[in-house]
Amino acid sequence: MVTEKNKEDFLTKEIESWKGFEYALREENRILFHEMLNECRKSGDAAIAKGANYSTESLFMALILQQQKMINQLIIKLSRSQSV
Numbered sequence: 001m002v003t004e005k006n007k008e009d010f011l012t013k014e015i016e017s018w019k020g021f022e023y024a025l026r027e028e029n030r031i032l033f034h035e036m037l038n039e040c041r042k043s044g045d046a047a048i049a050k051g052a053n054y055s056t057e058s059l060f061m062a063l064i065l066q067q068q069k070m071i072n073q074l075i076i077k078l079s080r081s082q083s084v
Contacts, residue, residue: 010055011040011041011055011058011059012041013055014055014056014058014059015037015040015041015059018037018059021033022034022037036063036066036067039062039066040059040062040063040066
């Protein structure tokens with residue numbers, strides 16, 4: 001039986017598995033990477049919908065969706081500032 005705790009555990013393990021990559025980045029990129037992974041944790045339901053067998057793909061999709069959300073917000077802000 002898959003519980004919420006199990007889902008959170010495998011997402012956490014997947015994020016933790018990327019720590020080595022994080023430490024290879026320059027400091028400003030490391031901070032950004034860490035923030036992105038934290039956003040994935042916040043939207044864990046979306047990232048874990050496919051199950052543990054697809055944890056890397058789910059993490060990538062969550063990152064892409066988070067970026068798109070930010071892009072959309074920036075487009076809206078830019079559009080508002082240009083129309084004033």
